[in-house]
Amino acid sequence: MKDLIKVRDLELDCIREYFSKTIENRWEDFDEEWKAKLGASGRGSFQLYLESGLSFVAEEDGEIMGFIFAQMLHHVYNVENLVWIENMGVHPYFRRSGIGYRMLRKVAETGADMGATVVHSAIQPDNLPSIMLHKKLGFFMDRREVALLDLNDLKRGPKSV
Ligand SMILES: CC(C)(COP(=O)(O)OP(=O)(O)OC[C@H]1O[C@@H](n2cnc3c(N)ncnc32)[C@H](O)[C@@H]1OP(=O)(O)O)[C@@H](O)C(=O)NCCC(=O)NCCS
Structure with missing residues (x-):
């Protein structure tokens, strides 16, 4: 909890x-309410990731150098216990060290100790550093794609259907 402000700043900087x-809009033009919900340290998410036992910071002399937010999911993709990594980031100054x-390995090891058999991580397909990092630990990327439905856009049918 004591790391919240620094972690929040670092996650927002990474986002x-x-x-x-990737996006042409200026950051300043985005709605503040919307920005407050972004990321795993955002409003409504942080507590869950804090309590998951699978979120960590890399810290030295009180400075936050990196963060990783993960949680355990159950009975997804036919797997009883699956670690889901929502986001991670390292301050630009400390990258490639x-x-x-180490944070990714820590989550994987802790997840295994908690009974998980697999780790899934959200990676943008154009994020080469992240892809290379995951590969270094042994992750592989298959061609699985996820179709998304934004439930804010759901057109509800008649109740009888
Ligand atoms: C992706 C990120 C977390 C990597 O953190 P990092 O601390 O710099 O990574 P590491 O130093 O532990 O690198 C481990 C391996 O990842 C790969 N890697 C990391 N950065 C890389 C880069 N820029 N280009 C190519 N490979 C890279 C290398 O294989 C590296 O091993 P090596 O140094 O022995 O070659 C960091 O670049 C970052 O915060 N990016 C912005 C936020 C982000 O994209 N987060 C990921 C969301 S899933």
């Missing part, structure tokens, strides 16, 4: 970095 490469790898 902002990603947006600046093994922090991401």
Whole structure:
């Protein structure tokens, strides 16, 4: 809990970095309410990830260098206990020094100790550093794609259907 403010800043910086490469809108133009919910440290998510026992920070001399947010899911993809990694990031200054790898391994090891048999991680297909990092630990990417339905857009049919 004491890390919340610093972790929040770092996660938002990482999200902002990603947006600046992929989306033309200026960060300042996005709605503040919407931004407050972004990420695993966002409003409504942080408590869950805090209590999962699968979220960690990399810290030195009180500085937060990296974060990883994960939780255990049950009976997904026919797997009883599955670790779901929602987001991770390392401060740009500390990248390529093994922090991401150590955090990822920590989540995998802790998940195994908690009874998980598999780890799934949310990776954007154009995020080469993240793909290479996961591969280094032994992750593989299959061609599985997930179809999404935004339930805010759900057109509800007549009640009898
Ligand atoms: C992806 C990220 C977390 C990696 O963290 P990191 O601490 O720099 O990674 P590590 O130093 O532990 O690197 C481990 C391995 O990952 C791969 N890797 C990491 N960054 C890489 C890069 N820029 N290019 C190619 N491979 C890379 C390498 O195989 C590396 O091993 P090596 O250094 O022995 O070659 C970091 O780049 C980051 O925070 N990016 C922005 C946020 C983000 O994209 N998060 C991922 C969301 S899933």
